[in-house]
Amino acid sequence: MSSKIREQAAHDVASVLPERAHDLARLQILIDDSEPVVTVVGKYNHGKSSLLNELVGRDAFAVSDRRETVRLSDSVREGVRWLDAPGLDADVGSADDREALRAAWLKSDIRLFVHAAKEGELDAKELALLSELDRDRVRTGRQTLFVLSQVDQLADDAELQSVGAAIDRQMPGVVLNAVSSMRHRKGLEGGKKLLLEKSGIPALHVTLQTELARVPKARAQETELLFREIGTKLQQLRAAQQTSLDLLRHTQQQQRIDFDRGLSSVIEKVAGDIEAMLNALGTDHAIVPDTAKDAYAITAGKLERAHIQIAYSRACIEIDALLAGHGVIGLPKEQHTAAKSLNSVMIAVMGVSVKFRKDLRRMFCEASGRERMQREFTHYYELSDDRKALAAQIVDMEAAIAASDQAATALQTLEARA
Ligand SMILES: Nc1nc2c(ncn2[C@@H]2O[C@H](COP(=O)(O)OP(=O)(O)OP(=O)(O)O)[C@@H](O)[C@H]2O)c(=O)[nH]1
Numbered sequence: 225m226s227s228k229i230r231e232q233a234a235h236d237v238a239s240v241l242p243e244r245a246h247d248l249a250r251l252q253i254l255i256d257d258s259e260p261v262v263t264v265v266g267k268y269n270h271g272k273s274s275l276l277n278e279l280v281g282r283d284a285f286a287v288s289d290r291r292e293t294v295r296l297s298d299s300v301r302e303g304v305r306w307l308d309a310p311g312l313d314a315d316v317g318s319a320d321d322r323e324a325l326r327a328a329w330l331k332s333d334i335r336l337f338v339h340a341a342k343e344g345e346l347d348a349k350e351l352a353l354l355s356e357l358d359r360d361r362v363r364t365g366r367q368t369l370f371v372l373s374q375v376d377q378l379a380d381d382a383e384l385q386s387v388g389a390a391i392d393r394q395m396p397g398v399v400l401n402a403v404s405s406m407r408h409r410k411g412l413e414g415g416k417k418l419l420l421e422k423s424g425i426p427a428l429h430v431t432l433q434t435e436l437a438r439v440p441k442a443r444a445q446e447t448e449l450l451f452r453e454i455g456t457k458l459q460q461l462r463a464a465q466q467t468s469l470d471l472l473r474h475t476q477q478q479q480r481i482d483f484d485r486g487l488s489s490v491i492e493k494v495a496g497d498i499e500a501m502l503n504a505l506g507t508d509h510a511i512v513p514d515t516a517k518d519a520y521a522i523t524a525g526k527l528e529r530a531h532i533q534i535a536y537s538r539a540c541i542e543i544d545a546l547l548a549g550h551g552v553i554g555l556p557k558e559q560h561t562a563a564k565s566l567n568s569v570m571i572a573v574m575g576v577s578v579k580f581r582k583d584l585r586r587m588f589c590e591a592s593g594r595e596r597m598q599r600e601f602t603h604y605y606e607l608s609d610d611r612k613a614l615a616a617q618i619v620d621m622e623a624a625i626a627a628s629d630q631a632a633t634a635l636q637t638l639e640a641r642a
């Protein structure tokens with residue numbers, strides 16, 4: 225698979241499961257299946273780079289008595305990639321350091337945890353890191369070897385014993401792998417076999433070879449584990465999303481059913497009231513126009529019109545109460561006018577006032593009038609904030625599900641090539 229397709233596939237999965245980004249990055253490395261990687265971890269100046277140089281057999285990595293290694297550097301030797309990493313001292317480390325440490329963690333199959341003997345006990349930071357490494361070993365099968373470095377700086381074997389005992393109290397049963405890079409170098413340069421032996425480096429080399437031989441099997445298991453974990457997470461996420469979507473759709477339908485029913489029954493009720501009122505009325509005076517002399521008098525026509533207006537207002541108030549109960553508060557923003565009092569759904573559907581019996585009959589007593597009210601109020605109901613928010617949630621959930629499905633396909637693409 226081209227690395228581009230692989231990266232895209234990993235990206236598709238990570239965008240859905242961001243908490244698995246690290247595992248996906250590791251999976252890409254595993255799929256690449258290049259030479260096994262050994263890296264060093266530990267505090268700065270504990271002799272990590274020096275140790276790697278002795279193991280590699282040449283001065284591949286910079287050594288100094290200052291804080292030296294700040295970036296990753298690697299050297300391939302005899303089918304193994306040796307990776308030198310910065311010391312982990314977060315208080316002095318930069319963002320680059322942290323990135324380098326992350327990359328080293330990601331790439332390594334075997335970690336050499338380096339601790340300088342003269343420091344004696346492990347500090348809290350080292351202990352925390354060791355237990356993190358141990359959790360990672362249990363989960364992914366990646367091994368960590370503890371290396372007690374610079375043992376030549378101890379006075380004698382007795383001191384080595386007591387440092388070893390102190391560390392054993394902190395990490396019962398730990399294998400120390402005591403080494404001195406300096407002795408190893410001197411032994412090599414002076415052709416002194418005993419010093420070489422005493423440096424602990426050859427023994428560490430043997431232990432490393434055993435661990436390196438296990439890497440292919442460990443990688444296969446780790447690959448399977450990561451695919452299985454990520455696959456399960458994707459399935460769980462997809463199922464949860466489907467449940468949410470079903471719930472949202474159900475809510476959407478149920479709310480609409482409730483609204484439709486509520487509205488039609490309130491329309492029926494107010495229509496009944498209006499019809500009864502209209503039928504009880506006698507002669508219609510409303511159509512008799514008022515003359516100039518009637519300006520300040522109460523006429524039969526005025527009374528009639530007031531009567532009709534009150535009946536109409538009552539009906540509107542009842543319908544409005546139902547609308548408010550369903551969250552239909554005002555017109556959608558894009559329909560707002562400068563006159564605030566006109567921005568109500570009631571006025572948009574019903575008009576400002578009704579003065580004549582025939583208008584009331586047309587609106588409330590004819591089926592077509594009632595149907596129009598039902599239709600138009602429903603239109604505004606669907607445009608209300610809550611309903612639009614619900615519809616938007618459904619659209620978002622559908623998009624999330626599409627992304628999950630795409631991620632599942634992407635994971636299969638990755639798995640097919642692993
Ligand atoms: N006496 C003695 N000194 C050592 C030994 N190994 C390394 N040193 C010295 O310790 C100092 C630090 O060694 P490095 O290998 O650079 O240490 P490091 O852990 O890589 O340090 P950073 O890269 O800064 O994290 C150097 O001055 C080395 O010469 C050893 O076995 N014995």
Ligand SMILES: [Mg+2]
Binds near residue numbers: 272273292310
């Ligand atoms: Mg270094």
